[in-house]
Amino acid sequence: MxxxxxxxxxxxxxxxxxxxxxxxxxxxxxxxxxxxxxxxxxxxxxxxxxxxxxxxxxxxxxxxxxxxxxxxxxxxxxxxxxxxxxxxxxxxxxxxxxxxxxxxxxxxxxxxxxxxxxxxxxxxxxxxxxxxxxxxxxxxxxxxxxxxxxxxxxxxxxxxxxxxxxxxxxxxxxxxxxxxTKTVPARTKADTGIDSLTHALEAYVSKRANSVSDMYAERAMRLIGPHLRRVYKDPEDAAAREAMMLGATLAGLAFSNASVALVHGMSRPIGAHFHVPHGLSNAMLLPAVTRFGLNHALPRYAEAARCIGCAAPGDADQVAGAKLLEELTALNTELEVPTPAAYGIGADKWNGLLPVMAEQALASGSPGNNPRIPDAEEIMVLYGEAYR
Structure with a gap:
């Protein structure tokens, strides 16, 4: 190949x-x-x-x-x-x-x-x-x-x-x-950190993944997984900041040579219409979108969980996949990621824009790289799950 x-x-x-x-x-x-x-x-x-x-x-x-x-x-x-x-x-x-x-x-x-x-x-x-x-x-x-x-x-x-x-x-x-990065605010560290984790995870499960992007993505997840919480809690933790910076760059190399997928496709319209920072909108979507595609690329998601460190090397794929979903939800809780509703986006405006956001997400091409490719109706359902 x-x-x-x-x-x-x-x-x-x-x-x-x-x-x-x-x-x-x-x-x-x-x-x-x-x-x-x-x-x-x-x-x-x-x-x-x-x-x-x-x-x-x-x-x-x-x-x-x-x-x-x-x-x-x-x-x-x-x-x-x-x-x-x-x-x-x-x-x-x-x-x-x-x-x-x-x-x-x-x-x-x-x-x-x-x-x-x-x-x-x-x-x-x-x-x-x-x-x-x-x-x-x-x-x-x-x-x-x-x-x-x-x-x-x-x-x-x-x-x-x-x-x-x-x-x-x-x-x-x-x-x-x-x-x-030493003086970067904690909120920005959280949002950009989850952004880099999303880059690595999506590159790894993307339909366009390859052996080289896998190498970058796996190493990025091994760096980001153990250090994201540390850098959020302690700005003086130089080792954690160094690991996160290298992890972010490797994650960039990973998705540049594979692609991002559904999270990014759905995230961009949220940023455009509601001016939510990019990393934060990714974080809002990541658990729901991962759950949506989990069983369509279970071995890849399971290995990602092992790289991140939330699953043990000997865990069966189904167990590791479940632990990944738990980890992504726990990360959002610990890093105080709000839902779109908690961020202050009104339900009427959110729901009124769902068809446009779904259309824009599909037009970006990124959802086509997802392990499970959604249609517009499924994207609107996922937006609803993330909102709540």
């Missing part, structure tokens, strides 16, 4: 590795970076951690900091205008998934003729061209965007989260420094 495997050309991983950012750019002959980040990174001064090693290398980085949670096509267009008004040769995505995804989308959109809408590039389009290389520096342990060929951008006019996939979204390099 022929497998096409993609990954950044270089990844520098480890505490304190951010200091090597300037050298990394020079290694690729790059010297005129535009740093893409968010307003908090600038107002808190955190962006200086990224700018200092660039200046120390003799560079004069520009900064675009207008990114927003759940990045939008309008913000991407603003970023492209800044990019094209300057003399830049590389984009540096610095922050969580939103700045990294924005930088990727900027590179793709800037390669297209002026006036091309971002929606042109949503799947099944192959977004393989980027105007500039992208280097990613994650500050949260969750999205894995630093290692993937995907970006997710919201179409503001249609309230639709668009999955964009292709080599144009694949970073040239990534710098993964777990020390950057």
């Amino acid at each position: 022929i497998q096409s495997i993609v990954a950044p050309r270089q990844m520098i991983i480890g505490g304190g590795s951010l200091s090597r950012l300037g050298d990394l750019l020079k290694q690729f002959g790059l010297s005129r970076p535009l740093v893409v980040t968010d307003p908090w990174m600038v107002s808190s001064g955190t962006v200086e951690k990224c700018l200092e090693p660039l200046r120390a290398a003799g560079m004069s980085p520009g900064v675009f900091h207008e990114t927003v949670p759940d990045p939008t096509d309008t913000v991407v267009a603003q970023g492209v205008a800044v990019l094209q008004a300057g003399d830049f040769d590389v984009l540096v995505g610095f922050g969580g998934g939103s700045p990294m995804d924005t930088a990727k989308a900027m590179a793709i959109l800037a390669a297209a003729p002026s006036g091309t809408p971002m929606s042109t590039f949503k799947v099944p389009y192959a977004a393989d061209q980027g105007a500039l290389p992208v280097i990613c520096v994650p500050t949260t342990a969750g999205t894995g965007s630093e290692a993937t060929r995907f970006t997710v951008i919201t179409d503001v006019a249609r309230d639709e989260k668009m999955l964009i996939a292709g080599l144009g979204a694949l970073p040239l390099a990534a710098l993964v420094d777990h020390e950057l």
Whole structure:
């Protein structure tokens, strides 16, 4: 079987590795970076951690900091205008998934003729061209965007989260420094941690899984399983933060080379319509969606439970699968994941949007990778289960 495997050309991983950012750019002959980040990174001064090693290398980085949670096509267009008004040769995505995804989308959109809408590039389009290389520096342990060929951008006019996939979204390099996660709030650690667990689990049970993505997914689950609760409870636990950061990157490599599935397909419309953070909407859905597909890929789910550590090596598949469902429910309880109702989403608005959300979930293509492929009615039922 022929497998096409993609990954950044270089990844520098480890505490304190951010200091090597300037050298990394020079290694690729790059010297005129535009740093893409968010307003908090600038107002808190955190962006200086990224700018200092660039200046120390003799560079004069520009900064675009207008990114927003759940990045939008309008913000991407603003970023492209800044990019094209300057003399830049590389984009540096610095922050969580939103700045990294924005930088990727900027590179793709800037390669297209002026006036091309971002929606042109949503799947099944192959977004393989980027105007500039992208280097990613994650500050949260969750999205894995630093290692993937995907970006997710919201179409503001249609309230639709668009999955964009292709080599144009694949970073040239990534710098993964777990020390950057020390001050991340506990809520964000929980949401991004469950996001990375979802990436690994969905890649593992996906119909597009392969031997290489399995290797990444299994190792990611073995890192995330024992450390997610620890990093949530104790921000000083450096070993747990390091394990989660590496686990998130490996999970990104896993789903970039396999795929995500039904959880992500259903999660994106929740984010688009109700502005729920991506990792949190994944967490809201994960137990119900796992229960839905469990018996259609029981050996895979059972092995995932063993990797996570909630099932023993000798547990029969049915026992291990049941323990996985128990673990996912317990995680949501311990990490204080609200239901959509508890989050404040009204039942009338939720129910009124179910047909649209189901349609958008199916259109993303991700549900087709699930072990059990749902129709629109089944997706609406799952949304109802998650809501309650």
